[in-house]
Amino acid sequence: MDEKDLGADLAKVLIPESDLQAKVRQLAGQIDADYVGKDLLLVGVLKGAVMIMADLARALHAPASMDWMAVSSYGSGTKSSGVVRILKDLDTDIIDRHVLIVEDIVDSGLTLSWLVSNLRSRGPASLEICALLRKPEAVKTDIDVKYIGFDIPNEFVIGYGLDYAEKYRNLPFVGTLAPHVYGGDGA
Numbered sequence: 001m002d003e004k005d006l007g008a009d010l011a012k013v014l015i016p017e018s019d020l021q022a023k024v025r026q027l028a029g030q031i032d033a034d035y036v037g038k039d040l041l042l043v044g045v046l047k048g049a050v051m052i053m054a055d056l057a058r059a060l061h062a063p064a065s066m067d068w069m070a071v072s073s074y075g076s077g078t079k080s081s082g083v084v085r086i087l088k089d090l091d092t093d094i095i096d097r098h099v100l101i102v103e104d105i106v107d108s109g110l111t112l113s114w115l116v117s118n119l120r121s122r123g124p125a126s127l128e129i130c131a132l133l134r135k136p137e138a139v140k141t142d143i144d145v146k147y148i149g150f151d152i153p154n155e156f157v158i159g160y161g162l163d164y165a166e167k168y169r170n171l172p173f174v175g176t177l178a179p180h181v182y183g184g185d186g187a
């Protein structure tokens with residue numbers, strides 16, 4: 001799927017595919033260097049992290065295990081509900097494992113701070129976060145995102161895993177939607 005297929009739904013491309021791919025390779029290089037000799041478990045947060053997880057995992061040189069969690073934090077709209085619930089838990093026991101949470105975006109940070117305390121209570125050897133995108137709100141929280149792709153403005157973004165009402169995840173770039181898609185209020 002590319003820009004043409006979106007027609008008038010797309011407002012603009014915020015991060016082109018080539019920039020995403022370059023950044024993911026750069027993050028993988030840092031992660032490879034930091035986890036030398038360690039058995040790394042990547043924990044992707046469904047569904048938004050699917051694209052970064054797939055690209056990051058392939059860009060790593062060291063072998064890594066992959067597991068997934070699904071939590072609910074947003075409904076089908078664009079505002080955080082503030083409620084976090086496990087929809088799918090890990091298949092793996094993470095005690096004494098080196099765990100790296102892989103997330104699509106940190107906005108309010110509600111989801112991640114909940115996830116971090118939940119996973120920390122399971123006794124991993126280490127627990128760090130890699131997030132592709134970070135919004136301005138997130139900077140105000142005390143969440144320590146060790147590996148960050150891009151700081152972006154406070155706009156609702158779609159693509160490269162990120163959805164609006166479950167659509168647009170399959171875009172290879174990150175963009176913003178035209179106001180008419182939300183119902184014309186420009187939210």
Ligand code: 5GP
Pocket residue numbers: 048073074080103104105106107108109110111112155156157158162163164
């Ligand atoms: P937070 O708890 O940090 O506010 O965000 C939780 C989740 O909401 C993110 O992991 C992501 O799935 C979703 N989210 C936050 N901001 C955006 C955005 O701009 N676009 C999309 N599509 N999802 C977002």
Ligand code: MG
Pocket residue numbers: 045046047048049103104105
């Ligand atoms: Mg997410």
Ligand code: MG
Pocket residue numbers: 048074162163164
């Ligand atoms: Mg979503």
